[in-house]
Amino acid sequence: MESALAKWNQxxxxxxAPHANSVIQPIAAVLYASQQVGLLxxxxxxxxxxxxxxxxxxxxxxxxxxxxxxxxRLLERGNMLRNTMEQNWRERGRYADALDxxxxxxxxxxxxxxxxxxxxxxxxxxxxxxxxxxxxxxIFEGWPVRVGKEVKANPxxxxxxxxxxxxxxxxxTLMLYTGAARVDAVQLGPWNIKGDRVEYRRQKTKRSGGIxxxxxxxxxxxxILEELAADRPFLATASxxxxxxxGLGNAMRKWCDEAGLDVCTSHGLRKACARRLAEAGATPxxxxxxxxxxxxxxxxxxxxxxxxxxxxxxxxxxxxxxxxGEQNVVNLHExxxxxxxNTLEGKEKP
Numbered sequence: 001m002e003s004a005l006a007k008w009n010q011x012x013x014x015x016x017a018p019h020a021n022s023v024i025q026p027i028a029a030v031l032y033a034s035q036q037v038g039l040l041x042x043x044x045x046x047x048x049x050x051x052x053x054x055x056x057x058x059x060x061x062x063x064x065x066x067x068x069x070x071x072x073r074l075l076e077r078g079n080m081l082r083n084t085m086e087q088n089w090r091e092r093g094r095y096a097d098a099l100d101x102x103x104x105x106x107x108x109x110x111x112x113x114x115x116x117x118x119x120x121x122x123x124x125x126x127x128x129x130x131x132x133x134x135x136x137x138x139i140f141e142g143w144p145v146r147v148g149k150e151v152k153a154n155p156x157x158x159x160x161x162x163x164x165x166x167x168x169x170x171x172x173t174l175m176l177y178t179g180a181a182r183v184d185a186v187q188l189g190p191w192n193i194k195g196d197r198v199e200y201r202r203q204k205t206k207r208s209g210g211i212x213x214x215x216x217x218x219x220x221x222x223x224i225l226e227e228l229a230a231d232r233p234f235l236a237t238a239s240x241x242x243x244x245x246x247g248l249g250n251a252m253r254k255w256c257d258e259a260g261l262d263v264c265t266s267h268g269l270r271k272a273c274a275r276r277l278a279e280a281g282a283t284p285x286x287x288x289x290x291x292x293x294x295x296x297x298x299x300x301x302x303x304x305x306x307x308x309x310x311x312x313x314x315x316x317x318x319x320x321x322x323x324x325g326e327q328n329v330v331n332l333h334e335x336x337x338x339x340x341x342n343t344l345e346g347k348e349k350p
Contacts, residue, residue: 030062052066178198179215198215270291
């Protein structure tokens with residue numbers, strides 16, 4: 001690529017047209033098309049517009065980059081990156097420092113990762129996964145092997161993708177960031193957005209007036225909902241009608257089966273929401289305020305489970321911190337394990 005670029009520049013400097021079959025030709029065409037895009041100063045919209053040019057171009061390398069870039073997510077640094085880009089646009093009239101800003105965001109996110117738990121869906125190898133905790137883990141070996149367009153090995157690793165914009169992605173995000181039960185999720189719509197909050201009354205308790213749920217509108221969920229029509233539920237059918245709770249359950253079952261997640265259900269998203277809150281340090285009362293449980297018994301289960309894991313970690317840290325680690329633990333036969341000759345009367349020997 002460097003050699004081709006050098007030859008390209010040499011011919012231009014000499015006043016000659018570059019070779020028509022140069023690998024730089026399709027790249028230059030994408031560059032020209034990108035330069036014609038009228039940027040708005042909105043980093044989200046501008047990036048999507050430029051990414052579309054990469055995807056539509058004739059250069060296979062840039063198309064691959066556009067496809068891979070759809071999976072890039074700057075977890076905790078997303079808002080900082082967006083705000084810094086907006087400020088750069090206001091000060092310079094263009095994204096003059098975009099490369100440096102993006103690099104800084106990645107560096108900060110890299111070091112912040114060692115100080116906070118992973119969130120969202122994280123893909124990593126076994127080495128990088130050491131010492132981290134997740135709600136669910138899927139382990140597999142072997143990427144699909146293609147020869148030309150034909151899959152020659154590991155075809156079972158290929159599942160249908162549910163990218164942003166699909167009903168599957170919308171449903172998972174809605175239920176994960178509201179903790180709504182399936183019967184409540186199908187009824188949620190623009191009318192439930194009250195400022196920066198999502199408010200609704202639980203159907204399960206509607207006989208007693210329905211418990212009012214009011215949760216903050218998460219940024220990831222906000223970006224998805226802003227693109228939807230204002231006259232129908234968020235999970236509406238293709239005709240714009242309200243989807244039934246059973247219909248959503250059947251759709252979720254299909255999506256999970258296609259992904260090889262036969263033990264997962266839509267209710268698991270509600271549980272995952274509660275568990276994530278518990279692991280973040282939320283109290284049973286705080287969890288119940290999100291999930292709408294009438295009693296604290298279920299919410300207490302999540303906090304107890306999260307607490308047990310933390311206590312176990314702390315216990316082993318104390319063990320390892322001892323001089324010589326666990327080797328310093330006394331294990332004398334006469335003090336640690338006695339013989340079974342003096343069993344209690346009436347008790348059977350193990």
